[in-house]
Amino acid sequence: MTATQIDRAALTGTYQLDPAHTRLGFVARHAMVTKVRGAFNEFSGTAQIDGSDPSKSSVSVTMKADSIDTRNADRDAHLRSGDFLETEKYPEITFRSTEIKQTGEDTFEVTGDLTIKDVTKPVTIPLTFEGSALDPFGNQRIGFEGSTTISRKEFGITWNAALETGGVLVSDKVTLEFEISAIKQA
Numbered sequence: 067m068t069a070t071q072i073d074r075a076a077l078t079g080t081y082q083l084d085p086a087h088t089r090l091g092f093v094a095r096h097a098m099v100t101k102v103r104g105a106f107n108e109f110s111g112t113a114q115i116d117g118s119d120p121s122k123s124s125v126s127v128t129m130k131a132d133s134i135d136t137r138n139a140d141r142d143a144h145l146r147s148g149d150f151l152e153t154e155k156y157p158e159i160t161f162r163s164t165e166i167k168q169t170g171e172d173t174f175e176v177t178g179d180l181t182i183k184d185v186t187k188p189v190t191i192p193l194t195f196e197g198s199a200l201d202p203f204g205n206q207r208i209g210f211e212g213s214t215t216i217s218r219k220e221f222g223i224t225w226n227a228a229l230e231t232g233g234v235l236v237s238d239k240v241t242l243e244f245e246i247s248a249i250k251q252a
Contacts (some may be wrong), residue, residue: 095237
């Protein structure tokens with residue numbers, strides 16, 4: 067069922083991210099020739115949805131920085147170190163919305179404050195509403211997908227290594243990917 071087929075006012079309520087069906091991921095260029103994908107496996111998030119007036123909605127997400135997972139233990143350990151996320155000192159990455167704009171029938175821009183390593187910067191995430199459904203357990207679910215690109219240097223993550231062929235080992239630009247399933251709370 068698409069957003070055009072449902073009563074948007076019926077979506078109004080409080081939702082919790084479903085960690086089993088949500089991916090908060092990222093993609094970065096590696097050695098200038100390929101991409102490395104990863105995700106945060108531990109997170110929580112809440113959305114207050116106003117289906118009649120999306121501008122009155124809000125979103126809050128907290129990720130455990132040490133739950134970073136790129137499917138390579140050595141790389142994950144390096145990403146947790148002081149060269150990158152410094153997870154012992156900065157255990158959480160947070161996002162708090164400051165504005166939500168509907169940009170099309172099923173599209174939205176969620177702007178908010180992203181905090182990584184105690185550096186907070188505004189970020190806008192274009193999201194597409196993928197629909198609403200009642201799951202087999204009686205839970206009302208909504209889904210969104212989107213992505214945005216940030217500069218890791220702007221968040222104080224500057225480690226890199228020069229390549230003999232030119233360029234660097236890790237790109238400055240990192241694409242953040244969101245595949246969201248949220249469950250309406252009673």
